[in-house]
Amino acid sequence: MQLLVVGATGTLGRQVARRALDEGHQVRCLVRSLRKAAFLKEWGAELIQADLCEPESLIPALKDVTAVIDAATSRPTDSLSIKQVDWEGKVALIQAAQAAGVQRFIFFSILNADQYPDVPLMEIKRCTELFLAESGLNYTILRPCGFLQGLIGQYAIPILEKQAVWVTGEDTPIAYMDTQDIAKFAIRALSAPETEKKAFPIVGSRAWGxxxxxxxxxxxxGKEAKITRMPMGLLRSVRRSARFFQWSWNLADRLAFTEVLATGKPLKASMDETYNAFGIDPQETTTLEVYLQDYFSRILKKLKELDYEQNQATKQTNKKTAFKSGFFK
Structure with a gap:
Protein backbone atom coordinates (compact mmCIF):
# COMPACT_ATOMS: atom_id res chain seq x y z
CA MET A 1 0.00 0.00 0.00
CA GLN A 2 1.28 3.48 -0.90
CA LEU A 3 0.99 5.68 2.20
CA LEU A 4 1.41 9.39 2.68
CA VAL A 5 2.41 10.22 6.26
CA VAL A 6 1.87 13.87 7.20
CA GLY A 7 3.79 15.18 10.22
CA ALA A 8 6.37 12.38 9.92
CA THR A 9 9.16 14.30 11.67
CA GLY A 10 7.12 14.68 14.86
CA THR A 11 7.17 12.49 17.97
CA LEU A 12 4.19 10.44 16.79
CA GLY A 13 4.57 10.79 13.04
CA ARG A 14 8.05 9.27 12.95
CA GLN A 15 6.77 6.19 14.77
CA VAL A 16 3.92 5.87 12.27
CA ALA A 17 6.40 6.04 9.39
CA ARG A 18 8.73 3.53 11.06
CA ARG A 19 5.90 1.08 11.73
CA ALA A 20 4.56 1.36 8.20
CA LEU A 21 7.99 0.69 6.71
CA ASP A 22 8.56 -2.27 9.02
CA GLU A 23 5.27 -3.79 7.84
CA GLY A 24 6.26 -3.48 4.19
CA HIS A 25 4.27 -0.46 3.08
CA GLN A 26 5.59 2.06 0.58
CA VAL A 27 5.88 5.24 2.61
CA ARG A 28 5.97 8.79 1.33
CA CYS A 29 6.47 11.55 3.90
CA LEU A 30 5.19 15.07 3.40
CA VAL A 31 7.80 17.39 4.97
CA ARG A 32 8.57 21.08 4.98
CA SER A 33 12.33 20.64 5.48
CA LEU A 34 14.20 17.91 3.61
CA ARG A 35 17.21 18.41 5.86
CA LYS A 36 15.29 17.80 9.08
CA ALA A 37 13.63 14.76 7.54
CA ALA A 38 16.86 13.12 6.30
CA PHE A 39 16.54 10.31 8.87
CA LEU A 40 13.24 9.25 7.28
CA LYS A 41 14.98 8.80 3.93
CA GLU A 42 17.65 6.69 5.62
CA TRP A 43 14.87 4.46 6.96
CA GLY A 44 13.60 3.92 3.41
CA ALA A 45 10.83 6.49 3.07
CA GLU A 46 10.33 8.75 0.07
CA LEU A 47 10.41 12.44 0.92
CA ILE A 48 8.33 15.07 -0.80
CA GLN A 49 8.56 18.74 0.13
CA ALA A 50 5.16 20.34 0.60
CA ASP A 51 3.22 22.51 3.03
CA LEU A 52 -0.32 22.11 4.36
CA CYS A 53 -0.71 25.86 4.12
CA GLU A 54 0.10 25.78 0.39
CA PRO A 55 -2.72 23.65 -1.10
CA GLU A 56 -1.18 23.50 -4.57
CA SER A 57 1.89 21.71 -3.14
CA LEU A 58 -0.31 18.83 -1.91
CA ILE A 59 -1.32 17.69 -5.41
CA PRO A 60 2.00 16.00 -6.35
CA ALA A 61 2.36 14.65 -2.80
CA LEU A 62 -0.89 12.70 -3.17
CA LYS A 63 -0.22 11.23 -6.61
CA ASP A 64 -0.79 7.42 -6.59
CA VAL A 65 -1.36 7.48 -2.80
CA THR A 66 -3.71 4.81 -1.42
CA ALA A 67 -4.00 6.07 2.16
CA VAL A 68 -3.14 9.18 4.19
CA ILE A 69 -2.12 9.11 7.85
CA ASP A 70 -2.26 12.62 9.27
CA ALA A 71 -0.19 13.09 12.44
CA ALA A 72 0.67 16.76 11.86
CA THR A 73 -0.03 19.61 14.25
CA SER A 74 1.33 23.09 14.84
CA ARG A 75 4.07 23.61 17.41
CA PRO A 76 4.31 26.40 20.00
CA THR A 77 7.42 27.75 18.26
CA ASP A 78 5.87 27.77 14.76
CA SER A 79 5.39 31.09 13.01
CA LEU A 80 2.06 29.76 11.75
CA SER A 81 -0.99 29.69 14.01
CA ILE A 82 -3.02 26.69 15.16
CA LYS A 83 -5.85 27.90 12.93
CA GLN A 84 -3.60 28.04 9.86
CA VAL A 85 -2.08 24.58 10.34
CA ASP A 86 -4.66 22.52 12.24
CA TRP A 87 -7.75 23.91 10.53
CA GLU A 88 -7.01 25.56 7.19
CA GLY A 89 -4.16 23.16 6.44
CA LYS A 90 -6.21 20.08 7.34
CA VAL A 91 -9.19 21.22 5.30
CA ALA A 92 -6.86 21.64 2.32
CA LEU A 93 -5.38 18.17 2.90
CA ILE A 94 -8.79 16.49 3.15
CA GLN A 95 -10.02 18.24 0.00
CA ALA A 96 -6.86 17.29 -1.88
CA ALA A 97 -7.24 13.66 -0.72
CA GLN A 98 -10.81 13.68 -2.03
CA ALA A 99 -9.67 14.99 -5.42
CA ALA A 100 -6.85 12.41 -5.58
CA GLY A 101 -9.21 9.50 -4.89
CA VAL A 102 -7.50 8.42 -1.67
CA GLN A 103 -9.08 5.21 -0.33
CA ARG A 104 -8.34 5.62 3.42
CA PHE A 105 -7.70 8.61 5.66
CA ILE A 106 -6.42 8.17 9.24
CA PHE A 107 -6.64 11.30 11.39
CA PHE A 108 -5.22 11.92 14.86
CA SER A 109 -7.51 14.06 17.00
CA ILE A 110 -7.56 14.51 20.81
CA LEU A 111 -9.60 12.69 23.43
CA ASN A 112 -12.65 14.67 24.68
CA ALA A 113 -12.11 17.47 22.13
CA ASP A 114 -15.88 18.08 22.07
CA GLN A 115 -15.92 18.98 25.77
CA TYR A 116 -13.69 22.08 25.58
CA PRO A 117 -15.07 24.59 23.03
CA ASP A 118 -13.03 27.42 24.60
CA VAL A 119 -9.69 25.64 24.04
CA PRO A 120 -8.62 26.51 20.46
CA LEU A 121 -6.76 23.29 19.61
CA MET A 122 -9.54 21.08 21.05
CA GLU A 123 -12.27 22.97 19.21
CA ILE A 124 -10.33 22.89 15.94
CA LYS A 125 -9.79 19.13 16.29
CA ARG A 126 -13.54 18.68 16.86
CA CYS A 127 -14.38 20.73 13.78
CA THR A 128 -11.83 18.81 11.70
CA GLU A 129 -13.41 15.52 12.80
CA LEU A 130 -16.79 16.76 11.58
CA PHE A 131 -15.36 18.04 8.29
CA LEU A 132 -13.62 14.70 7.67
CA ALA A 133 -16.76 12.71 8.51
CA GLU A 134 -18.77 14.76 6.00
CA SER A 135 -16.10 14.61 3.28
CA GLY A 136 -17.11 11.25 1.89
CA LEU A 137 -13.63 9.80 2.55
CA ASN A 138 -13.29 6.39 4.19
CA TYR A 139 -11.82 7.64 7.46
CA THR A 140 -10.74 6.46 10.90
CA ILE A 141 -10.30 8.97 13.73
CA LEU A 142 -7.88 8.14 16.55
CA ARG A 143 -8.07 10.10 19.81
CA PRO A 144 -4.97 9.90 22.03
CA CYS A 145 -4.53 12.20 25.03
CA GLY A 146 -0.84 12.06 25.94
CA PHE A 147 2.46 10.43 24.95
CA LEU A 148 4.75 8.52 27.31
CA GLN A 149 7.70 10.06 25.45
CA GLY A 150 6.78 13.50 26.74
CA LEU A 151 7.24 12.39 30.34
CA ILE A 152 11.00 12.00 29.93
CA GLY A 153 11.60 15.70 29.43
CA GLN A 154 8.85 16.75 31.82
CA TYR A 155 9.76 14.53 34.76
CA ALA A 156 12.62 12.04 34.31
CA ILE A 157 15.41 14.31 33.10
CA PRO A 158 14.76 17.16 35.60
CA ILE A 159 14.78 14.65 38.45
CA LEU A 160 18.04 13.05 37.27
CA GLU A 161 19.64 16.48 36.81
CA LYS A 162 18.28 17.80 40.13
CA GLN A 163 16.31 20.49 38.34
CA ALA A 164 12.82 21.74 39.18
CA VAL A 165 9.84 19.66 38.11
CA TRP A 166 7.01 22.08 37.30
CA VAL A 167 3.47 21.05 38.17
CA THR A 168 0.21 22.96 38.29
CA GLY A 169 -1.80 23.33 41.47
CA GLU A 170 -4.56 21.15 40.02
CA ASP A 171 -3.74 17.55 39.15
CA THR A 172 -5.57 16.07 36.17
CA PRO A 173 -4.74 12.38 35.64
CA ILE A 174 -3.91 11.50 32.01
CA ALA A 175 -3.92 8.06 30.35
CA TYR A 176 -0.61 8.35 28.50
CA MET A 177 0.33 5.86 25.75
CA ASP A 178 3.59 4.98 24.01
CA THR A 179 3.75 6.50 20.51
CA GLN A 180 4.96 3.16 19.18
CA ASP A 181 1.72 1.57 20.36
CA ILE A 182 -0.36 4.43 18.93
CA ALA A 183 1.40 3.93 15.59
CA LYS A 184 0.44 0.25 15.72
CA PHE A 185 -3.25 1.21 15.87
CA ALA A 186 -2.85 3.63 12.95
CA ILE A 187 -1.30 1.01 10.67
CA ARG A 188 -3.71 -1.71 11.77
CA ALA A 189 -6.66 0.54 10.86
CA LEU A 190 -5.63 0.30 7.21
CA SER A 191 -6.57 -3.39 7.11
CA ALA A 192 -9.38 -3.54 9.69
CA PRO A 193 -12.84 -2.98 8.12
CA GLU A 194 -14.32 -2.65 11.62
CA THR A 195 -12.52 0.67 12.04
CA GLU A 196 -13.91 2.36 8.93
CA LYS A 197 -15.85 5.61 9.37
CA LYS A 198 -15.51 5.48 13.15
CA ALA A 199 -13.65 7.27 15.92
CA PHE A 200 -11.77 5.52 18.73
CA PRO A 201 -9.99 6.53 21.95
CA ILE A 202 -6.33 5.48 21.91
CA VAL A 203 -5.18 5.74 25.53
CA GLY A 204 -3.18 3.93 28.19
CA SER A 205 -4.49 1.37 30.66
CA ARG A 206 -4.88 3.92 33.46
CA ALA A 207 -4.70 7.66 34.09
CA TRP A 208 -1.72 9.00 36.03
CA GLY A 209 -1.53 12.24 37.99
CA GLY A 222 16.74 6.72 43.58
CA LYS A 223 16.67 10.53 43.54
CA GLU A 224 14.35 13.05 45.15
CA ALA A 225 12.41 15.47 42.97
CA LYS A 226 12.48 19.23 43.43
CA ILE A 227 8.86 20.17 42.86
CA THR A 228 7.86 23.71 41.89
CA ARG A 229 4.15 24.45 41.78
CA MET A 230 2.81 26.77 39.09
CA PRO A 231 -0.51 28.39 40.11
CA MET A 232 -3.20 28.13 37.44
CA GLY A 233 -3.98 31.82 37.95
CA LEU A 234 -0.45 32.71 36.85
CA LEU A 235 -0.71 30.55 33.71
CA ARG A 236 -4.00 32.24 32.84
CA SER A 237 -2.41 35.66 33.27
CA VAL A 238 0.47 34.68 30.97
CA ARG A 239 -2.02 33.48 28.38
CA ARG A 240 -4.00 36.76 28.53
CA SER A 241 -0.81 38.77 28.20
CA ALA A 242 0.35 36.71 25.23
CA ARG A 243 -2.85 37.53 23.35
CA PHE A 244 -1.77 41.20 23.21
CA PHE A 245 1.05 40.35 20.79
CA GLN A 246 0.44 38.72 17.42
CA TRP A 247 3.79 36.88 17.47
CA SER A 248 2.76 35.07 20.66
CA TRP A 249 -0.78 34.09 19.70
CA ASN A 250 0.26 30.49 19.06
CA LEU A 251 1.75 30.30 22.55
CA ALA A 252 -1.42 31.77 24.02
CA ASP A 253 -3.56 29.20 22.22
CA ARG A 254 -1.34 26.42 23.54
CA LEU A 255 -1.53 27.78 27.08
CA ALA A 256 -5.31 27.58 26.77
CA PHE A 257 -4.86 23.82 27.16
CA THR A 258 -4.19 24.51 30.86
CA GLU A 259 -7.96 24.90 31.18
CA VAL A 260 -8.23 21.17 30.47
CA LEU A 261 -5.81 20.49 33.32
CA ALA A 262 -7.67 22.86 35.62
CA THR A 263 -10.82 20.74 35.60
CA GLY A 264 -9.22 17.88 37.52
CA LYS A 265 -11.32 15.55 35.36
CA PRO A 266 -9.23 12.53 34.27
CA LEU A 267 -8.40 12.23 30.59
CA LYS A 268 -9.15 8.54 30.08
CA ALA A 269 -11.57 6.20 28.31
CA SER A 270 -12.43 2.52 28.00
CA MET A 271 -10.36 0.76 25.35
CA ASP A 272 -12.42 -2.45 25.16
CA GLU A 273 -14.13 -1.59 21.87
CA THR A 274 -10.89 -0.25 20.42
CA TYR A 275 -8.89 -3.40 21.12
CA ASN A 276 -11.68 -5.56 19.69
CA ALA A 277 -12.07 -3.50 16.51
CA PHE A 278 -8.33 -3.37 15.81
CA GLY A 279 -7.64 -6.97 16.82
CA ILE A 280 -4.84 -5.97 19.18
CA ASP A 281 -4.05 -7.71 22.47
CA PRO A 282 -4.08 -5.23 25.42
CA GLN A 283 -1.12 -7.11 26.89
CA GLU A 284 0.99 -5.89 23.97
CA THR A 285 0.58 -2.27 25.09
CA THR A 286 3.44 -0.72 27.05
CA THR A 287 2.46 0.55 30.50
CA LEU A 288 3.86 3.70 32.05
CA GLU A 289 5.65 1.68 34.74
CA VAL A 290 7.41 -0.54 32.20
CA TYR A 291 8.30 2.42 29.98
CA LEU A 292 9.90 4.45 32.77
CA GLN A 293 11.59 1.42 34.29
CA ASP A 294 13.23 0.66 30.94
CA TYR A 295 14.30 4.30 30.55
CA PHE A 296 15.85 4.61 34.00
CA SER A 297 17.55 1.21 33.72
CA ARG A 298 19.25 2.25 30.49
CA ILE A 299 20.16 5.76 31.56
CA LEU A 300 21.48 4.75 34.99
CA LYS A 301 23.57 2.00 33.41
CA LYS A 302 25.01 4.53 30.98
CA LEU A 303 25.75 6.99 33.78
CA LYS A 304 27.61 4.27 35.71
CA GLU A 305 29.67 3.45 32.61
CA LEU A 306 30.53 7.10 32.09
CA ASP A 307 31.44 7.48 35.76
CA TYR A 308 33.71 4.43 35.54
CA GLU A 309 35.40 5.74 32.39
CA GLN A 310 35.89 9.13 34.01
CA ASN A 311 37.43 7.55 37.11
CA GLN A 312 39.79 5.47 34.96
CA ALA A 313 40.84 8.55 33.02
CA THR A 314 41.45 10.43 36.28
CA LYS A 315 43.62 7.59 37.61
CA GLN A 316 45.69 7.57 34.42
CA THR A 317 46.12 11.34 34.59
CA ASN A 318 47.19 11.18 38.24
CA LYS A 319 49.68 8.40 37.48
CA LYS A 320 51.25 10.38 34.63
CA THR A 321 51.44 13.47 36.84
CA ALA A 322 53.15 11.45 39.59
CA PHE A 323 55.82 10.12 37.19
CA LYS A 324 56.47 13.58 35.75
CA SER A 325 56.90 15.04 39.24
CA GLY A 326 59.43 12.34 40.15
CA PHE A 327 57.21 10.89 42.87
CA PHE A 328 58.20 7.29 41.93
CA LYS A 329 61.95 7.98 41.51
Missing part, protein backbone atom coordinates in the same frame (compact mmCIF):
# COMPACT_ATOMS: atom_id res chain seq x y z
CA UNK A 210 1.61 14.39 38.12
CA UNK A 211 2.51 13.48 41.67
CA UNK A 212 2.07 9.76 40.99
CA UNK A 213 4.50 10.02 38.09
CA UNK A 214 6.98 11.98 40.21
CA UNK A 215 6.89 9.37 42.98
CA UNK A 216 7.44 6.59 40.43
CA UNK A 217 10.41 8.45 38.93
CA UNK A 218 11.88 8.99 42.38
CA UNK A 219 11.62 5.29 43.17
CA UNK A 220 13.12 4.17 39.88
CA UNK A 221 15.94 6.73 39.88
Missing amino acids: SYEIIRLCERLS
